Amino acid sequence: MSVNNGIIGLAKSGRTTIFNALTKGKADTGSFTQQGLAPHIGIAKIPEPRLKVLDNMFHPKNLIPTEVTYIDIGASVKELARDTAISGQLLTQLSKVDALINVARAFTDESIPYVEGSLDIERDIATMNLELAFSDLAIIERRVEKIGISLKGAKQPERQSLLHEQEVLTRFKTSLEKDVPIRELSLTPEETKLIANFQLLTAKPVLIAANIGEDQLPGAEALETELNSRHSRPNCRAITLCGKLEMELAQLDNDAAEELRTEFGLRESGANRIIKSSYELLGLVSFFTIASSEIKVWSIPAGTSAHKAAGKIHSDMERGFIRAEVISYDDLVKCGNQAEARKKGLIRLEGKNYTIQDGDVITFLFNV
Numbered sequence: 426m427s428v429n430n431g432i433i434g435l436a437k438s439g440r441t442t443i444f445n446a447l448t449k450g451k452a453d454t455g456s457f458t459q460q461g462l463a464p465h466i467g468i469a470k471i472p473e474p475r476l477k478v479l480d481n482m483f484h485p486k487n488l489i490p491t492e493v494t495y496i497d498i499g500a501s502v503k504e505l506a507r508d509t510a511i512s513g514q515l516l517t518q519l520s521k522v523d524a525l526i527n528v529a530r531a532f533t534d535e536s537i538p539y540v541e542g543s544l545d546i547e548r549d550i551a552t553m554n555l556e557l558a559f560s561d562l563a564i565i566e567r568r569v570e571k572i573g574i575s576l577k578g579a580k581q582p583e584r585q586s587l588l589h590e591q592e593v594l595t596r597f598k599t600s601l602e603k604d605v606p607i608r609e610l611s612l613t614p615e616e617t618k619l620i621a622n623f624q625l626l627t628a629k630p631v632l633i634a635a636n637i638g639e640d641q642l643p644g645a646e647a648l649e650t651e652l653n654s655r656h657s658r659p660n661c662r663a664i665t666l667c668g669k670l671e672m673e674l675a676q677l678d679n680d681a682a683e684e685l686r687t688e689f690g691l692r693e694s695g696a697n698r699i700i701k702s703s704y705e706l707l708g709l710v711s712f713f714t715i716a717s718s719e720i721k722v723w724s725i726p727a728g729t730s731a732h733k734a735a736g737k738i739h740s741d742m743e744r745g746f747i748r749a750e751v752i753s754y755d756d757l758v759k760c761g762n763q764a765e766a767r768k769k770g771l772i773r774l775e776g777k778n779y780t781i782q783d784g785d786v787i788t789f790l791f792n793v
Contacts, residue, residue, distance in 0.1 A: 428471070428493040428724060430632075430703055431519045433502055433557075434528030435549050436540050439636040439668040441465060443528050444497040446671035447696045452497070454672075464518060465497035471700055471724070475754055475784065479713060479720050482762065489721040491711065493700060496522060502556040502626070516560065520624035524703050525631045527553050531648065531665070532638035550633060550656065558601045561625045565594050565601075568623070593619055601627065608660040630706035633663035634699065639670055642689055664702055666695035710783035713754070714738065725781060732777035735789045745793035749775045754784035 432447075434440040441454045448467025471491045480488055498519050529549045530539075541548060572591045579587055593616055597607055606627035607620065620628045633656055637645055645665040652663035671694065674682040686694065708727045712734065713720060725734055731751075736743030752763070752772045760766040781787070 427491065428524075428703065428707070428709070429522040430493060430495050430524050430526055430699075431522035431629075432495055432497040432526045432528060433519075433553060435530070435552060437537050438528045438530040438549065439532070440528045441497055441499065442668040442672050443526070443634060443636060443666075443695075444495055446666075446668055446675050447495050447699060449675045451676075464499055464515065465495075467495050467497075468492050469495065469696065469700075471722070472697055473711065473722050475713070476720065476722060478758060479715070479754075479786075482758075483715060483720060485715070485720045486718040487720070489719060491722045491724045493703070495526075502553070502560050520626065522629065524706055525557075525626065525629050526634050526699065526703075527631055528634045528636050528668070529553070531635040531641065532667075532669075534638070546635060546652075547655075554604070554606065554627075557626045558604070558606065561607070561627050562598060562601050564623060564625065565598050569594050569598070590619065597625070609658060630660040630703075632699065632702050632706060633661070634668075635663060635665040636668045637665050639667055639689070641665075642667060642670075642691075660706060662702060662706065664698055666698065668695075671695040710781065712781050712783070712785040712787055714787055714789070716788065727783075729781050730777060731775055731779040731781060731787070731789075734781045734787070735791065738789065741793045742789050742791045745791040746777055747790040747792055749779060750788040750790065751775050751779070752786050753782065754786055757786050 432440055432444050434443075439454075441452050444450060444465050444467060445452055445454065448469050450465065450467045452465045452467075469492065471493055473490050476488055476490055496518060498515055502519070527550065529546050530544065531546050533544060541552070569591060572587050572594075576584060576587055576591075597610075600607065600610055607625055608628050608630060612620065633652060635648060635652060637648065641648070645667075649663060649665045652665070656663050670689065674686060674694065675696070677685065682694070704724070709724045710727045710729075711722050711724050713722055723734070723737055725737055729737075731749040732743060732746050735746050735749070750772055751774075752766050756771045757763070757766055760769060760771060763772065766772050
């Protein structure tokens, strides 16, 4: 699967600067998307060090990493909740993302005014959480209203189905009104399916990206720890990065960027850190396929069966699944090649219910 992340944040938070840093883009950071204009959309390849090792081992014609798409809507989430054609289109784009990146301003710059009049990262995080809740409440209230109308003429079993949906949505509404996002609720499989239908924003994992200035880099780790002590949840965590510096580094070649990054004492790029954090929030693992002189990386939710993983590649593979030949990346590297791994009995035959592990190198056998 490809990964889709939506970038949100209050005006003047550096949201588009972060977008440029992540995508090597050159979107105008001095203006903000107005309703009716297209959002910024960029694609970045997900770094995968193991792919280079496999490249040296097999020398394929093509290496295909997983990609991540970033969408910077550039409009107020609260405004998007209004029931208009234009705002509805933008909200639909945002609702389809896998996770949200909430850019919160932590830098000081007198040339860039503070929307709320002063610097207060906790206030800004809370404000964005309220905007997400406002959006979801508007969607829920409209649906509950429609259910009420439908119930007047509904017959069994449609009536029971509508009543159950009304009950679930009312529970979500109560939770949001108490400032508890849906991602923090314990949901049944049925409720999770219902959430998928509505694509509610507070149900999505959130990565808080504290956008700091260069002068704050020495204290970045301490700030990150402090933010996580207050906001870290199974579906929410925080990181710090200097958006302005990362955007400048993204425009340099790799060697120059690495040299400058070292001067600032940065161990890795902000883009890599965001990708890693997004993967952890989404609970994703990666496996590799080697076929037709091509090595490809696939990202899937942890716990996915071999049968379903095959379907991510092609529906024919899932439909005609026979078995999967599997070897771990580590075992393959130790052996040096597949022939040696097969000789040592390290290539296993697994059935439909085998759970894919991170780093598996897999050949799917199927017949249609």
